[in-house]
Amino acid sequence: MSRSLRVLVACEFSGTVRREFAALGHDAWSCDLLPSDDRSNHHIVGDVRDILNDGWDLLMVAHPPCTRLCNSGVRWLNVPPPGRTLESMWAELDEGAELFSACWNAPIERIAVENPVMHKHAKARIRNYAEPAQSIQPWQFGHGECKRTCLWLKGLPPLIPTNVVAGREQRVHLMPPGPDRWKERSRFFPGIAKAMAEQWGGWAEEWMAA
Numbered sequence: 001m002s003r004s005l006r007v008l009v010a011c012e013f014s015g016t017v018r019r020e021f022a023a024l025g026h027d028a029w030s031c032d033l034l035p036s037d038d039r040s041n042h043h044i045v046g047d048v049r050d051i052l053n054d055g056w057d058l059l060m061v062a063h064p065p066c067t068r069l070c071n072s073g074v075r076w077l078n079v080p081p082p083g084r085t086l087e088s089m090w091a092e093l094d095e096g097a098e099l100f101s102a103c104w105n106a107p108i109e110r111i112a113v114e115n116p117v118m119h120k121h122a123k124a125r126i127r128n129y130a131e132p133a134q135s136i137q138p139w140q141f142g143h144g145e146c147k148r149t150c151l152w153l154k155g156l157p158p159l160i161p162t163n164v165v166a167g168r169e170q171r172v173h174l175m176p177p178g179p180d181r182w183k184e185r186s187r188f189f190p191g192i193a194k195a196m197a198e199q200w201g202g203w204a205e206e207w208m209a210a
Helices: 016-023 071-077 086-104 120-125 181-185 190-209
Strands: 006-010 027-032 043-045 058-061 110-115 134-136 149-154
Touching (some): 006 016, 016 027, 016 190, 058 086, 058 190, 086 110, 086 120, 110 190
Parallel strands (some): 006 027, 027 043
Antiparallel strands (some): 110 149, 134 149
């Protein structure tokens, strides 16, 4: 590959997706409010919305805050959990939808946003909302686990499964409570990250020639 892409991996502190694109020779950067686990100098600590206009070829939003957007959490919009208020729940929904909207409507030709299935209140708050292009499972990419993930795609084709394996364990769902549970749940699956880099990043020559 003689032409590399400038790739921004948003909402990622682990570096999982960034490293896969970098391994193929792309100029890949991750961005998150947290510092990078691997202490890479290709990680930006801050709000991704501040750098969406910096001339990226591809935006991959690896795991935006989804607690208030996804179907599994819609019940809290009616009856908040202990210690919380309805006002704070709806405020967090607005904040999450705004981040999703900013990424989805970024001035970048090729965009992929990963998120669980959304409820109707989230969809109504996202600018230029479109239904996800596909849903995938970790077991389609070498991980014997269940965790349905939707992909919203712009200028990109759906991912093709690379390694369908046995096992349908719900490891992520069954994680025990703890202060770092949210962080572990947000980690991306390496097999999916590799497929993204190979299938989307591997077509740089074709994209640039079009």
